[in-house]
Amino acid sequence: MNPQLDQLWVYLQANPLGWLTATLIAYWIGVRAQRAAGGRPYVNPVAIAVLLLVGLLAATGTPYQTYFEGAQFVHFLLGPATVALAIPLYENWPAVKRSLVPMIAALLAGTVTAVASAVGIAWALGASAESLVSIAPKSVTTPVAMGIAEKLGGIPSLTAVLVILTGITGAIIATPLLNALGLKDWRARGFAVGVAAHGLGTARAFQVNDLAGTFAGIGMALNALATAILVPVLWHW
Amino acid sequence: MIEAGILLLLCQLAGESLVRALDIPVPGPVLGAVFMLGFLTLRRGAPETLGRTSHDLLANFSLLFVPAGTGIILHAARLEAEAVALLTALIGSTALTIAVAALVFVGVDRLVGGKAGQESGA
Numbered sequence: 001m002n003p004q005l006d007q008l009w010v011y012l013q014a015n016p017l018g019w020l021t022a023t024l025i026a027y028w029i030g031v032r033a034q035r036a037a038g039g040r041p042y043v044n045p046v047a048i049a050v051l052l053l054v055g056l057l058a059a060t061g062t063p064y065q066t067y068f069e070g071a072q073f074v075h076f077l078l079g080p081a082t083v084a085l086a087i088p089l090y091e092n093w094p095a096v097k098r099s100l101v102p103m104i105a106a107l108l109a110g111t112v113t114a115v116a117s118a119v120g121i122a123w124a125l126g127a128s129a130e131s132l133v134s135i136a137p138k139s140v141t142t143p144v145a146m147g148i149a150e151k152l153g154g155i156p157s158l159t160a161v162l163v164i165l166t167g168i169t170g171a172i173i174a175t176p177l178l179n180a181l182g183l184k185d186w187r188a189r190g191f192a193v194g195v196a197a198h199g200l201g202t203a204r205a206f207q208v209n210d211l212a213g214t215f216a217g218i219g220m221a222l223n224a225l226a227t228a229i230l231v232p233v234l235w236h237w
Numbered sequence: 238m239i240e241a242g243i244l245l246l247l248c249q250l251a252g253e254s255l256v257r258a259l260d261i262p263v264p265g266p267v268l269g270a271v272f273m274l275g276f277l278t279l280r281r282g283a284p285e286t287l288g289r290t291s292h293d294l295l296a297n298f299s300l301l302f303v304p305a306g307t308g309i310i311l312h313a314a315r316l317e318a319e320a321v322a323l324l325t326a327l328i329g330s331t332a333l334t335i336a337v338a339a340l341v342f343v344g345v346d347r348l349v350g351g352k353a354g355q356e357s358g359a
Binding site: 015023024026027043045046049050056057058064066068071073074075077078079080082083084085086087088089090091099101102103104105106107109110113114117118119121122125126127128131135138139140141143144147148155157158160162164165166167168169170171173174177178182183185187188189190191193194195196197199200202203204206213219222224225228 | 242245246248249252253258263264265266267269270271272273274277278283287288290291292294295296298299300301302303304305306307308309310311312314315316317319321322323324325326327328329330332333334335337338339340341342343345346349
């Protein structure tokens with residue numbers, strides 16, 4: 001390679017700027033692809049972005065740690081964005097207040113189903129013990145799920161990946177599944193997606209309907225709480 | 238935008254600090270959202286800049302999961318070895334959870350006599 005190009009490549013590869021830009025471009029391609037497909041849920045922008053970035057990292061032999069030094073600026077915004085969920089929550093407060101009882105019932109049923117069915121199916125199909133611990137909190141938002149897995153002897157970074165695969169799955173199947181069940185209540189639809197598929201489910205719900213998005217945000221927050229309490233208790237028991 | 242950023246970060250900071258000080262199993266940003274809700278209730282509404290910034294953040298919420306998702310590259314070997322078990326568990330459990338939570342919500346809502354939520358149309 002031409003020495004100047006070589007230097008440029010060293011700069012781009014080692015500097016956070018290059019990977020941050022790549023992350024935004026990969027996601028932008030995913031969003032455009034979904035738009036071109038008429039907003040169909042199975043053309044998922046996150047799945048597309050991850051595939052593109054994994055391909056790029058593999059092709060250039062870049063370690064994930066180097067990539068993350070750039071991408072961390074995007075990752076960091078997860079916290080403030082979670083705080084921002086309070087704004088639609090405030091705006092839809094009357095609907096939320098009216099739905100307290102069904103919300104709590106759906107939360108308990110959803111949290112137990114999420115943990116028990118994930119561990120049960122994986123165990124029945126012969127997954128390793130480490131994988132079982134890592135998959136237990138798969139429906140919980142990333143930072144909390146990683147904390148739970150770490151406490152119980154799982155692999156936090158594997159949990160992060162399983163959490164995001166769960167979120168992508170939820171974002172893809174929610175609309176057709178809920179339509180097949182004939183459910184039209186936006187509160188129930190949103191809440192269920194938030195409990196099952198955390199932030200990615202919530203992002204999808206906001207795409208479809210504002211009230212659904214608000215309830216998804218509440219479902220996500222409550223499920224993070226409930227799972228953080230429930231999983232360690234179940235595990236020792 | 239600066240004001241909105243300050244408000245969001247202050248709430249998150251308060252949440253993270255309290256979670257650590259009291260050693261409770263609540264995620265810091267979730268507690269931060271509770272603080273923000275309290276602030277909005279006291280103020281009876283969101284400042285316009287906060288509303289706009291939050292809307293932009295939430296509109297691109299899924300972008301924020303891309304860096305962690307790319308970490309799949311670290312676990313390619315395990316995922317390949319246990320692909321059937323892990324993927325079946327993920328997809329099966331996610332579908333089951335969505336169905337159970339939504340059906341319980343609607344069932345209990347009917348029991349207690351609520352009927353809100355459909356006003357914005359199907």
